[in-house]
């Protein structure tokens with residue numbers, strides 16, 4: 040018999056040990072700079088441990104207390120599911136399934152209505168009601184073709200701000216402040232609790248600690264964006280042909296700041312290419328390049344997965360951008376639940392109540408998670424054969440209703 044139980048601070052050591060065994064890695068050396076500290080971010084009062092009848096811990100899961108920005112710049116609490124692992128000897132026996140069931144019940148008991156995660160493999164979490172909701176990619180720009188075209192719009196003005204180069208360790212508070220302003224206005228973005236900045240600002244524990252920061256200030260000297268980056272070793276020569284400047288994240292509160300930071304990055308000597316991580320395929324930077332093909336989009340993938348734990352609460356929490364009515368018939372096979380809801384949107388706000396009316400769409404919790412932030416259109420999932428549209432106009436109606444003013448985006452790693 041397997042016991043699934045909630046953890047306390049006393050379990051931290053066994054929890055970390057079990058998680059490392061699940062990933063086949065040894066614990067970090069706590070004496071190294073920053074090493075081990077990463078684990079201090081795990082909230083042990085939100086952990087789950089799977090323990091065998093003879094007392095061996097074989098599975099872990101936990102959740103961070105994040106805030107998530109919804110369409111309409113609404114900031115709500117969201118559980119960030121993390122450190123999920125089952126030791127290899129005990130896999131495919133339902134341990135994860137039991138932990139997910141325990142965790143979802145616990146989140147509901149706490150009154151949470153949304154949980155999110157980053158999936159190590161895309162085949163794991165759909166069965167638990169999570170749907171991919173934001174996507175990411177990277178833009179690789181060859182330095183030799185990196186010229187930015189002059190803007191053609193009559194009102195485009197040259198950047199009147201400035202860029203300063205700092206070390207990540209010396210400007211933490213400024214970064215924290217800029218990131219916080221950015222994420223509150225960006226649907227799909229997640230808060231970074233203060234201690235995350237001590238823990239290398241959301242970088243995976245295996246990432247190198249040091250980063251350069253290009254900090255942008257507006258004409259009044261107020262910081263309004265930054266790019267955190269590192270160069271690969273060496274100079275481009277006959278032996279080492281590729282030297283890459285990798286930008287982990289570009290956080291900009293406005294387009295001018297983003298453009299100035301991109302110009303700064305692309306102006307670097309002694310590199311052959313710049314990689315902008317977390318720059319989606321439709322980003323304006325591609326259009327700013329004089330040579331459109333100088334920017335190559337790659338590593339496109341899902342990023343944030345979303346699960347709704349309370350459908351009416353989640354649907355009424357987000358902002359809406361078109362009036363209308365839609366009846367959604369939602370199945371939640373993992374939790375064994377089913378509900379039919381009338382969603383009515385007026386002036387940016389929604390009401391969502393149980394109804395007996397004929398549905399416009401039938402979908403499951405996974406699909407609702409995918410369309411919730413506006414990053415996936417309902418009609419895409421109708422065409423994929425996952426959502427059922429009950430009449431010809433239903434998909435278009437749902438697309439119009441779920442559409443958002445800005446596409447959701449998340450670049451926080453956890």
Ligand SMILES: CC(=O)SCCNC(=O)CCNC(=O)[C@H](O)C(C)(C)COP(=O)(O)OP(=O)(O)OC[C@H]1O[C@@H](n2cnc3c(N)ncnc32)[C@H](O)[C@@H]1OP(=O)(O)O
Pocket residue numbers: 061062120121122123124125126129130131132133134135136137156157158159160162163166
């Ligand atoms: C948010 C995060 O933390 S992401 C990190 C996830 N963790 C990892 O990737 C670490 C390495 N992997 C593991 O530890 C484990 O394989 C886990 C946690 C992914 C799965 O744990 P298990 O206890 O084996 O899962 P469980 O037995 O409950 O599986 C449930 C179902 O999912 C399927 N499944 C689970 N994991 C996988 C997978 N990686 N690939 C394919 N199918 C999977 C199982 O086959 C099973 O299907 P079924 O219901 O049709 O029989």
